[in-house]
Amino acid sequence: MDNLIALLVAAPLLGAAVLLCGGRRLDAVGHWIGTVLAAASFVIGAVLFADMLGKDAEHRAVGQHLFSWIPVEGFQADVAFQLDQLSMTFVLLITGVGSLIHVYSIGYMEHDERRRRFFGYLNLFLAAMLLLVLADNYLLLYVGWEGVGLASYLLIGFWQHKPSAATAAKKAFLVNRVGDLGLSIAIMLMFTTFGTFAFGPVLEATGETGEGTLTAIGLMLLLAACGKSAQVPLQSWLGDAMEGPTPVSALIHAATMVTAGVYLIVRSGEIFNAAPDAQLVTTVVGAVTLLFGAIVGCAKDDIKKALAGSTMSQIGYMILAAGLGPIGYVFAIMHLVTHGFFKAGLFLGAGSVMHGMNDEVDMRRYGGLRKYMPVTFVTFGLGYLAIIGFPGLSGFFSKDKIIEAAFAKGGTEGWILGSVALLGAAVTAFYMTRVMLMTFFGEKRWQPDERGNEPHPHESPKSMTIPMVVLAFGSVFAGGFFGVGDRFVHWLEPVTEHTHGHPPIGATAVTLSTVTVMVVGVGLAYLLYGRRPVPAVAPRGSLLTRAARRDLLQDDFNHVVLVRGGEHLTRSLVYVDHTLVDGVVNGTAASMGGLSGRLRKLQNGYARSYAVSMFGGAALLIAATLLMRAV
Amino acid sequence: MSAHLAAGAGSPATDAALAAYSTSTGEAVQFWVLGTVAVLGALCTVFLKRAVHSALCLAGTMIVLAVFYLANGAYFLGIVQVVVYTGAIMMLFLFVVMLVGVTAADSLKETVKGQRWLALLCGLGFGILLCAGIGNASLTEFDGLAQANAGGNVEGLAALIFTKYVFAFEITGALLITAAVGAMVLTHRERTERARTQRELAAERVRAGKQLPPLPAPGVYARHNAVDIAGLLPDGTPSELTVIGTLRERGQIRDVSDQAIKDLRALEQRAGERLGRGDRAAREDREGRAEEAAK
Amino acid sequence: MNPVNYLYLAALLFTIGATGVLIRRNAIVVFMCVELMLNACNLAFVAFSRMHGNLDGQIIAFFTMVVAAAEVVVGLAIIVSLFRSRHSASVDDASLMKL
């Protein structure tokens, strides 16, 4: 039974290999192959899940050792998998949402002649992501980690003829590399400290080593998490990543990959538990990002970018929760799962809208779409209610718990974090309502595009709507299913031990305040965007708005400091290499040449002048002999 | 006088003198006088302008050396020196000089920069060093050739040549043969094609537009073939005999002995160009051509 | 008089000859100077043979003459053919050692 674990990864990997190497002859069936294999992987996951439920909570973790990967004296890296409740949660999320989005893509990518390749990339992503969550050591995790990076690079830049897409893809990969820097340094530190980097030994040995080392490792892991999960200061790539096809945004940049950072932190819980400073930094990063994302989300008119900001902010919640330690881990994962449902649903909805609107993404060109695409409207609406934490829906349970835990951290930081989380909830409600209103309500604002063809909003095909319905279902009930009776807590407890936090103001009070701020946010948004018509061109807006439209100037900073500075550095270095380093060499050569050129003049071709030198030489010889005899 | 002394040196009466620690005053006088002559001859050989004069001076020096050989008891060498060197080799030189005639090469004007001074400097240093070497070599006492020449100088040499040095002797024989053959090979021109008739030659000359009449008689080196121009003797002076009597009487002989100077300028210009400082020389040469054409 | 003077004389003649070789441009004269040098050597040999009281020195001088004869024959032949080809007996004209 345990041997199925490898199959989880193998199935989509096989799919990727077949689709990418298969060539054009697979174009016709490519998307079916991809979808089937993704589904197969989901089925395997389900089987394993059933098997796992059969065991008692303590013995659910199973492992599979495939082969020894890099055996070098003292450095033993294995290809081995471990499947415990945490991994299982991710496996189900990844394969489940993944399969849905495969199905969705069949319709969405119908008119793209490179659809086969698209599915190949999707499968590749699934394989890498599963490897990431199934690895039983950090090095193998690193492989998956970079693998998903590669997949997202390929998928963001899928429409490579668009320079913007290519640039966005490169940017995403580079920023992620900066994060990977942290992961690899962390692994090195583990190796030099513990002599291994397998989860088990490392996490057991945390007690024996000093806090300094653990803090260093923790911070490095956090850096990695920031890169992958688009947390401040490495968040800048996520917005541009929306250049990719919408299913990609839904799967990779909302539901699964971007949450890998949360997985990493939760997985390394023991390390963080033993390093409070690292935890503090984590919570701060989370808190900052959740506000940052939310603010950005408020200003964007591009529906996908608005959702991207929201993703950033929601992951901020998760990171915050993960930073809280045992009182937060479970809720981080729980929010991760619910968010996976509703955010994927929202993105698919957005994709469906764009599908009907000739790929128009500017919300100011939408309006009143609820009449034209009812299914999309309903599913999107449910997702919306879920994310703003409408009581009874998924988001409510998970987010409320996180806010609670934030307060429960205690002390001033507890208050600060808690109130930031609350504020975030309010802003979330605000910008999501804004999106909702601008897209589906009000009167129609779309005009014919430059090619003069008027968009005819229409409901998307079944292959697209069905996944949306399923996800909407999930985003409605998942939270309740997990939350009621702390099912999820008990499920995960064996892996990430859970201590129940006690907020200073009481759980009910927190819940009430959450609901109130949510209502306030919604109301505010209604006043701004529901009552008066939305202008088709964005008003200049306040300073904050304009900054937020530019991702709070983060990109400008990067451009000025990193890009420009880097360009100047490299250009000057090229100059130095050519003039200085190479100049020394060439200079030597040149001086030699000059010298010989001067000597050459002595050789004028006249036998007589040669004879003179011979004669002089003879004279010198005699002189020498005489001298020798004299002395 | 020198000849008589040499003969005297040869007589058994003076053999003792040869053996003695120091030589006779007679020989001393002979040395100082003839030595001066030899040195002067050598200097003239080097510094006289015309090859013919150099050759003659060299011949003189050689004869003096022959005398010295005799004085040093090398009777055979002395004779050989006179017969072979002065008699044969120097004459060979003169023949060649006659063949080659007066050329622009006969000038002491130096074309290679600094060559002359370098040469003189090296010569001076070399001489001084040689003398110094001889000086501090302890050559004070020496035993004469009395017993070596006892059986007669020639016999002594013969004995050595045909015993000790016979191999080297044979080799030199081979060398001479080779040299003779080599000389022939170098100077001989094989005629491969049919000899051209007078007519063809004339036609060719007309076509080429130069030197219509035949070249001057052998031994005469003429640069011009107008009847009123004298051919040049080997030393470059015009020989009146080559002009017909009438014109000689009228004194209508044109002198072209400055021809050598023209050639010299041409050569110097060539050299100048090769040494990259040709423009001035070239201009001079062009002027020279111009006035030549004007003439 | 000390016969060493013969050596000094020889040295002097040799030097003059060598200088001549370097100074003169006319190949024939250059040859003459070479002959002069050879003769100077001969003189030295002869003087040595007198000093050491054996005839070997004279033998060497004799061989030198022979070799000199051969050398002159070939050398003059060269000069003649050179003159034929270049209409000049200047050693500077034959300065093709430099490309």
Added chain:
Amino acid sequence: MSFPLLTATAALPAIGAIATAAVPAARRTAAKWLALLVSLATLALAVVVLVRFDPDGDRYQLTESHSWIKDFGVRYELGVDGIAVALIALTALLIPFVILAGWHDADPLETRSSRWRPTQGFFALILAVEAMVIISFEATDVFLFYIFFEAMLIPMYFLIGGFGDRAHAGSDEHAAAQRSYAAVKFLLYNLAGGLIMLAAVIGLYVVAGNFSLQEIAAARADGSLDMATNTERWLFLGFFFAFAVKAPLWPLHTWLPNAMGESTAPVAVLITAVVDKVGTFAMLRFCLQLFPEASEWATPAILVLALISIIYGALLAVGQRDIKRLVAYASISHFGFIIMGIFAMTSQGQSGATLYMVNHGISTAALMLVAGFLISRRGSRLIADYGGVQKVAPVLAGTFLVGSLATLSLPGLAPFVSEFLVLVGTFARYPVIGIIATFGIVLAALYTLVLYQRTMTGPVKPEVSAMPDLKVRELVVVAPLIALLIVLGVYPKPLTDIVNPAVEQTMSDVQKTDPKPDVEAAK
């Protein structure tokens, strides 16, 4: 005595070279096939060596030893340890691909230039290089090694100077001038290094009395031969300088971009993937074995230089406008990693460095050869002249991408294994250097992806709109290399098993043991 396997492995390509050169001018294709077959046969022999080699056996196996120059104690001594075996295998493996990739590079030019470049010579020279490289991997006699270390330059010189890019933008004369400049620079640079090494070799003979690596190393080990500290250091520097030029290590690297930029892609692969490896290999075998103390003394300086190479090479790669020069600077950065791994004096570092030599060879070959195909299609080496190739020639673009990913050492591809080992090994002993070096991987991502983006993506440039995709021959060249990259990236164990024992030996030569991880110290 048994069959001289090692001699055969080196002699076969040498004979093949002569035979190829002897093929009459008209039979050009025959010469190509002959060269290809010979290289394949050599590969077979190399495989035999690989099989016959017993990782757990003696240090040097398949040894051969004959007296050569008695008076100087020069012997014809061959023997391979795990490292040498791996590199011989790499060389023998790459040459067939090089030959196949350069199949048309030496054909007579009808179009661009009237100069006819003898095909036979091209392939004969390649085989000659192979022979010399192989034997210098096998030689355990310092003098023997030196001879072939130097002789290698001759065929390389002609390969670089004689067979430049036929499809080079700009006039032929200009290209030819650039080429000969690059070739002469290559020759002089390496010759200078070689001469200094010669002095050191002679010095070693004066000190040790013979040239046999094993004897000297043994004598060093049991202390029967002790050098004065300064003597040892000078000798070490003499050897190291030559190897650092060959490797190349900053600041002795400037010949590489010229050489790789001007020569055809296969020759560039030959330079960076095969010939340069001799330099790093020799550091591992000669510098460390013969002069352990001096190596330890020089380690800090060398590590700093290696670090500079890594960062500097990567930064310059970012700044390049010429595809091949970019790859060249990337290689400089990678050689920095290799040298760092060697002198980190940890078994991870040195195993990593050895793997790195192999993997870098394969990955650079893949990237460079694909780049060569690209360049030969468009006739320009400038990145700016490309754009949108991905749409026109997807397979070419795909292989190019894989090559780029290997160059930035993506996990799952072979280079990652070696690079991570090197980093870990360095970090274990020199944390700061290890961390700074890690930034190299970010820069690597930068230059490779920028290259890919500028050439392959974006709107299709009109010049490339008609560009054909990879032909069968080219696929045959690239596909195996990529497959190998993946296999060695997923399952490098066979390679490590061969390499590790040799590395342990080297570690014991320098009397070093890995720093043991201790949890307490971190407190």
